[in-house]
Amino acid sequence: MGEVINVVVAFAVIVLIFRWVTSGDGQPTAADTLGFRPKNVSQDMLDTISNMFPDIPIDNIRYDLLRTGSVELTTNKILERGYLDVPPPSYFTLYPRTPAPAAAPARQNPNSASSSAVQPKPKETLISRYHLEDRIIKEETISDGEVGGRAAWEDTPEKREASLKERKAKMILAARQ
Numbered sequence: 001m002g003e004v005i006n007v008v009v010a011f012a013v014i015v016l017i018f019r020w021v022t023s024g025d026g027q028p029t030a031a032d033t034l035g036f037r038p039k040n041v042s043q044d045m046l047d048t049i050s051n052m053f054p055d056i057p058i059d060n061i062r063y064d065l066l067r068t069g070s071v072e073l074t075t076n077k078i079l080e081r082g083y084l085d086v087p088p089p090s091y092f093t094l095y096p097r098t099p100a101p102a103a104a105p106a107r108q109n110p111n112s113a114s115s116s117a118v119q120p121k122p123k124e125t126l127i128s129r130y131h132l133e134d135r136i137i138k139e140e141t142i143s144d145g146e147v148g149g150r151a152a153w154e155d156t157p158e159k160r161e162a163s164l165k166e167r168k169a170k171m172i173l174a175a176r177q
């Protein structure tokens with residue numbers, strides 16, 4: 001029995017020495033640097049939260065997602081506290097800061113020869129999105145009964161779609177007033 005214990009202890013010592021020798025590459029792991037084992041974070045997770053909360057910096061979102069690994073937990077934390085913790089400096093050694101988008105260049109003199117300046121695209125309105133420009137002139141006032149009334153169930157999907165589009169157009173025009 002004593003020999004079996006000696007063999008097990010010798011085997012354990014050999015395994016520990018082997019692991020110590022092979023893991024001595026000198027580079028710290030992400031868990032060593034951050035102080036916790038980071039979870040997998042996808043770009044979809046980052047985009048989801050940054051679209052919901054555009055005022056929260058992306059580095060704060062990524063750091064919290066590395067800790068929690070869950071969009072729901074990070075979202076709840078933002079809703080409860082109103083902010084996310086700033087990542088420590090060790091975070092930026094693994095994930096360098098992404099440069100902020102460059103500010104819009106100053107407007108050039110219209111008399112200048114270069115016409116390569118990109119003109120900003122006009123904002124799309126609901127009126128232009130649903131092509132209701134011609135109906136603005138026709139319909140001056142819309143009564144409240146016409147806007148959100150119940151629609152009758154139509155027989156075909158095409159008629160139901162047309163009815164829905166018409167109700168949507170009336171609601172947009174009424175909201176414009």
